[in-house]
Amino acid sequence: MTELPLAPPLRPVEGLGRWVVYIVLSLGRFGAFLGQALAALFTPPFKLWALLGRINYIGFRSLLIILLTGAFTGMVLGLQIFLTLSRFGSEAFLGPAVALSLIRELGPVLAALMVTGRAGSALTAELGIMRITEQIDALTVMALSPMRYLVAPSILAGVITFPMMTALFDVVGIFGGYLVGVELLGLSQGTYFGEMQTFVNMSDIMTGFWKSLSFGIVVTWVCTYKGFHVSRGAEGVAAATTQAVVTSSVLILVWDYFLGTILP
């Protein structure tokens, strides 16, 4: 049966309907992709070597950028917070201010953004190139699951490495703040760390932990999904890489806000 064309006033409604259907289908595919990856993750055979390779790829190779950005973030925080607190004569609170900012917010978010830029983009590009050169199809026709070999290890590696990267970022950042506040601006070492111990509690650390863990899932999920569904050759790989980084970065910030409102 042939569909009759709609009356002109109804066409925008039809366009809106098509757009909504497209969005719902896309979200469904996106969710199903994670479901398939998790199914591959929790059923044997487990691909330990693939997981170790991904931990190296996502985590170990991101160490330098995490150390650098962590140190300078802590130093900037140390300087700016010290200058602000000194207006109120409250320099003693520099330690907890730096630590809480890093542990609850900046550590998880900035570490995730840095790893997205370095490893997430590379992950999308790698999978995208494997897609357009038919390497993913080659795995499939060998009766081997690309989800098990390529996607699941990446997502698990994200879950493992993001909290570790964040912890490292926090520690280096706190020492960056120490360097500026104590070594350069003259605050006592005891005050810096003592007040930190008083004000920072386990729930703050757990807030940062849950954030970083969920960012690990979000970033690897988005980046592998985008790479896995590349089409249109090199141009498609470039577009997918850009989309993966932008989408991951936006989702990190949005999700950070939601978690911030939920977590204590």
Add this chain to the structure above:
Amino acid sequence: MIKVVGLRKSFGAQVVLRGLDLEVPDGSITVIIGRSGGGKSVFLKHLLGLVRPDSGRIEVGGVDLATLNGRAMDEVRKRYGVVFQGGALFDSMTCRDNVAFPLREKSRLARAEIAARVDVALERVGLAGIGDKYPEEVSGGMRKRVAIARALVTEPEIIFFDEPTTGLDPVLVNTIHRLILELHRQSRFTAVMVSHEIPEIFELADRVGMLHEGRIVEIGPPGAIQNSQNPIVQQFIRGEPGTEL
């Protein structure tokens, strides 16, 4: 026996396959020829279970692939070897590891046995000694041969070749064709090949099918296809320009 009946596939408004019928006898080399964009690769992807048909049947050993999913499809794929157009070698692995990969992942063979089988496979395609190189370090012709070795190493019943000689010079085209013929003589696998190489494929094929506008318009032994009275077949074989660009 591979049997395809009434295979139809569209992507949006674009109709690619319009009721394709084909039978591939066991142990034969069947070559599908046809113009670029005529649906050859899409047809091959249906046989590999990478694309689902809109309608029609694709039977491999009496099992309709259109009804299979997940593990059941993987059981059929265990009988397959595939040589992709670009080789589709894993570029993070050496040529040797590429050939060994399906055995390592799918069989319970001991390391020594796998190594021995890989050596034999590489030797059969004339590449003994280059196993430690990465795909990017070897020539296009060598990559195709590594891909053939990878397809052969599991001793599949059916091997699919997707334009295995595209981008190679005429000497290499003949070398690869002779290699496939020799390997087929030794192993008697069923081969389905998509190719543009006219007239070289007539030396290789047991049967040649002409795919045009989503249907097999003619199929038969190479001699019958070469002498076909069908103007579409003759135009393609002679490489005469069509009315459209």
